[in-house]
Amino acid sequence: MGSEFSNGKKAMEEELMRGRDMANQLLEALGHDKLNTHLQHEDRSKSVLPFVEDLVRKVLCSFTNTLLLLNSNQLTPSLSSSTNCPQIESLLQTCKSRKILNPNNRRRCYKRKSISPTWEKDSSILIEDGYAWRKYGQKMTLHAKYLRSYYRCTYKNDQRCSAMKQVQRIQDDPPLYRTTYYGHHTCRSPSNPEIILEPLSPSASSTLLSFNNSLHSKQENPFPSPLLASIKQEPQKVIRDEHCAQNQLSALENLLLYDYDVSFDYSRNATFLSSGEPVQFEDVCGQFGF
């Protein structure tokens, strides 16, 4: 559990570091380019370079702010005790009050999914779909007689697979289960490497569902799986996708969605929208030696 989180955090951190390094390289390249442009064109007022340079600095700042938040558990002691930056302290305080930073607090903020169901299926039999699911909760809903179970892909953290499903028993006799899928598998199971979802060509999609935002209800399972993997409990179905990457978020996007939105103005202030506290670019970047 904890290691899953730290694995995911590590991956996000690496992704952010990579992005930051690339932004740094871009900034450096811009520096050379600016010099050349300055020598070649006297009229710099028409140049877009200042704007681009500013943009790159903002991208850098965004990466830095996010890294700062990501690493706040380690940074908190030193920052809170010795930082000269009231904005950072305020930011960290906001994080603490929202139970984001303190590892002793039980809760972290999370982004609630807002995507539409990918598809839905009613079934009275147990069908394996070959994917590994991890149950992460169950709930009694208001107008249902039975529990609703919540599953996510076992490889959610390892491979950033965003597939999820809900299974709701809707009838007792004969037993009937409704399975609703959200998102799409991008994982490659170690035991079943062949079942990775491939984007399908239009010609191959005649028997497939079209995955737009509309709900496809009560579809017969068009993809009987050759695999009967060791998946427990609820009935399983198979999904395929014409737009596998459609609902996937990069690590950075996931991170940005996670809790903080960052906006900038042209006076090089970064504002964490959820806290409303302005943060000076230099103050934050200074923490990372920029």
Add this chain to the structure above:
DNA sequence: GCGATTTGACCCGG
């Protein structure tokens, strides 16, 4: 011991 499940608490969108 480790991974999966259970379960009550917490969070957030409507």
Add this chain to the structure above:
DNA sequence: CCGGGTCAAATCGC
């Protein structure tokens, strides 16, 4: 404010 969705400590089972 309510109810559905998610988290994470406790527990289970191999």
